[in-house]
Amino acid sequence: MSNPPVSPVHDLLARSNRLGSDPRTTNYAGGNTSAKGEAVDPVTGTPAELLWVKGSGGDLGTLTEQGLAVLRLDRLRALVDVYPGVEREDEMVAAFDFCLHGRGGAAPSIDTAMHGLVEAPHVDHLHPDSGIAVATAADGPALTKEIFGERVVWVPWRRPGFQLGLDIAAVRKANPQAIGVILGGHGITAWGATSEECERNSLEIIRTTEEYIAEHGRPEPFGPVVYETPPEAERHARAAALFPVLRGLASTDRPQVGHYTDTDVVLDFVTRAEHPRLAALGTSCPDHFLRTKVRPMVVDLPPAAPLEDVVARVRELHAAYREDYRAYYERHAGPDSPPMRGADPAIVLMPGVGMFSFGADKQTARVAGEFYVNAINVMRGAEAVSAYAPIDEAEKFRIEYWELEEAKLRRRPRPRALATRIALVTGGGSGIGRATALRLAAEGACVVVADRDAEAAAKVAAEIGGPDAAVAAAADVTDAEAVARAVREAVLAFGGVDLVVNNAGLSISKPLLETSETDWDLQHDVMAKGSFLVSRETARVMIVQGMGGDIVYICSKNSLFAGPNNVAYGAAKADQAHQVRLLAAELGEHGIRVNGVNPDGVVRGSGIFAGGWGARRAAVYGVPEEKLGEFYARRTLLKREVLPEHVAGAVFVLTGGELSHTTGLHVPVDAGVAAAFLR
Structure with missing residues (x-):
């Protein structure tokens, strides 16, 4: 009697949690991992080949089995035969539901095809800063060749989806010696025969790009320091004075919660000469700009500027930002585009003070700031070894106003009554x-x-x-x-x-x-x-x-x-x-x-009564202290404490x-x- 197939889920979750807990490897809720294996089909009693893959909206660092989508590989691979082409590839996401194995689990993400179609038992798709730096470098293909030779292959930018899955599967088949790919403008994908090998290959790509940038990069890719950074107390006092102004402006279309960041990475960026130019180029990785918007609002006054001048200037900049964002939307929106969601900035950069990020709740605001820190690291790496060249604005719009992203927003639970307060x-x-x-x-x-x-x-x-x-x-x-x-x-x-x-x-x-x-x-x-x-x-x-x-x-x-x-x-x-x-x-x-x-x-649970007030009031009314609550209740119309x-x-x-x-x-x-x- 043969033993039942062994599920790879345990190893997949352990790998995912390790990779997701290291910010150098991927960002919060970014990337996805998968494993293929067999499990017994409860209907036929025979083994079925399955794909376990991180579902839509999950986070690798905290991934559990409930966050995995489980699909039948035979059905998923059969979708290749009915694929209607890149112009209609979004239809394939709905088709994933017909490939699911059993009930429960997470909804399949847009990257499911990549994991299912690549011929490898284990696949990682990650967004490491160093990998995206190479992916967004102006000469990314040449750099990939120089850094890795034939071991890692360059894949030109393509929006995530079924066609990208086909592209990477084809690259994997044509390059049996490769351990993974650099995805232009986006991130990395690696694979392996075992979970350990896949993780090792992912880390090899990440660490090798880190080492290359450190060894070959120019020392000040953001240019010379043009603004001095005030001491922390002065910086925080200025931030506290300006934050409510910025939050009010960022809440013009809908109320927002804010997050303030003045880490060394942020402060160094906003004091350098090149930060306005680079910020204007926007972020590149879809996970980044979906949270940070197409570009940040940059305050162009020195840290020592009078507070009233800064307040007046941020109001002017905010009005200009809203006009620019509306123009961006109108340049690229088509008849079927979702309506504009809001024209206020998600990220505000201020020399000598730091970064303010905004979102529908504190976590969203904080994560938006963390993603922009990732973007700063990407810009630094790309500028150090080449020139930062993110995907173009039209492609960013296609993702920001993608119907699949809009569907995610519609699935969000209704906000609670005091959300954003x-x-x-x-x-x-x-x-x-x-x-x-x-x-x-x-x-x-x-x-x-x-x-x-x-x-x-x-x-x-x-x-x-x-x-x-x-x-x-x-x-x-x-x-x-x-x-x-x-x-x-x-x-x-x-x-x-x-x-x-x-x-x-x-x-x-x-x-x-x-x-x-x-x-x-x-x-x-x-x-x-x-x-x-x-x-x-x-x-x-x-x-x-x-x-x-x-x-x-x-x-x-x-x-x-x-x-x-x-x-x-x-x-x-x-x-x-x-x-x-x-x-x-x-x-x-x-x-x-x-x-x-x-x-x-x-009386019950009261700090005042516990501090002696209860005993004194009980004495006034001539009742035992432990009966004071009952005494108060008896004298009310409802007889309730x-x-x-x-x-x-x-x-x-x-x-x-x-x-x-x-x-x-x-x-x-x-x-x-x-x-x-x-x-």
């Missing part, structure tokens, strides 16, 4: 603040968790997710500079601020005659003054962005209800409540809505879009306290 929550390390931060993040917002307790803030930010979802900021809201610093951190993390929750608070429960000036000052400093400082600093950002915004005050039923032994807390909360009305009246012209939430006492999640829900309702015309409102979250009814 950047939220700052004070007192976010516990209680209502924590619950609010978690809820806003769950609804799609990027969240800055601000708290005097930096460790608690970091814990909540980590609970939400990585830095693409949330960051922590240490902030004492009574300190104007600390507030300004936290807002700067929010801006540098995500590009601006759209939604502010003034939640930081504390309480000291004492009768009037026992309330000291210190008690009074502390509560007013944290809640009345703290809310004022946070609102003032964030309103500055919102006004500059020009995107509107939301400011929500977590007030209290005590802003209306005269509770016993509570004069300092009640007065501070009444101050906050009137700030809502005052700021709603003042900021409305900027599209900034200001509203409040008035909770009843939140108020929890942090209920307050967070009210914040979401106020900011989630359905109350877009509501400002100056206070929403009670008290289960019905008649004495606190709004009048």
Whole structure:
């Protein structure tokens, strides 16, 4: 009795993860890998020859078995006989679905034909910076010959698809000695008889091109330094001042989240004489310009230029960029082209400051920046040994507005209610603040968790997710500079601020005659003054962005209800409540809505109650502290206890879009306290 065929999936995933985790090898979500082998057909009980290949939209570094498409090789190869020609090659992508083996798995990508038609058990298609540098060099064919001899073959540019798969299969058949190819303007493909050999061949191509460029390249391919780079503190201060302006401009067509990069690679590029010329040529690898757009916006002022001059200039450059992009679209669009998606830049380069990248969420913005770093590396390599010569503009348009790419966009899930919103929550390390931060993040917002307790803030930010979802900021809201610093951190993390929750608070429960000036000052400093400082600093950002915004005050039923032994807390909360009305009246012209939430006492999960307030209030009402929540619930109309999640829900309702015309409102979250009814 023979043993069942051994699946190559384990080796394929291990190889993919190794290759995808090294940025020198390929970029995020770029490239694809495959393996051919046999598995038992559950219908016939006989072996079937299959292709396992990374599916559409996956990432090699994190690839799992669920991210593979599995196809019958006999059916895939049979497509060659019905191929209608390059003018109709896009039809073949739909045909891949009829070659699938079983249910589940990922959708086959446009590169499936390359992997299936090349006669080798294992195939890698990658986008290494060094390989693309040779692929985009003006004399790429000659360089490939010089570097590799007959071991690697040059394949002229062709848009990814079925015909490219046929081309590479033909090259492989005609060159049995070759281990792979350089794809003009695009990347590399390598193959092998085993998974180990395929990976070894991929790395040989990558490392050999790296070594060739290092040994033969001229030392300053970007030209001499023409701008000095300011120190980090000065650089970041300038970035924080300009980022909201840029984000507002980049959100002209649709709201965007931002990412800031000032790595050595970026700073060196934007200080060199040749960066405007090279940036204007745009990127070449399809994976690059699909995320970075056809070219970046380049600010042409020195780092020391007055801030107001830079702001005025970026507005001019943005208007010109939009005109140029529309002209690009109109030059190449045909009757069947998808509509223009938006004319704002995805990448902005600024001498002495760095790079700003934008996308529909933080990860998209960050990845766009990472891809432009890849593009800089490609330009450096190509210019070092030749001249950078990316694919022409018409070909870029064919890919950017490719119906297959449009179909990918249509398959994306509907954005969550707070997608693209950047939220700052004070007192976010516990209680209502924590619950609010978690809820806003769950609804799609990027969240800055601000708290005097930096460790608690970091814990909540980590609970939400990585830095693409949330960051922590240490902030004492009574300190104007600390507030300004936290807002700067929010801006540098995500590009601006759209939604502010003034939640930081504390309480000291004492009768009037026992309330000291210190008690009074502390509560007013944290809640009345703290809310004022946070609102003032964030309103500055919102006004500059020009995107509107939301400011929500977590007030209290005590802003209306005269509770016993509570004069300092009640007065501070009444101050906050009137700030809502005052700021709603003042900021409305900027599209900034200001509203409040008035909770009843939140006992469970509350940092205030855990800090001694609960014991003091329990003593006032003559109930055991552990029964305080029940006591509060019994005195309400609904007989329900108020929890942090209920307050967070009210914040979401106020900011989630359905109350877009509501400002100056206070929403009670008290289960019905008649004495606190709004009048």
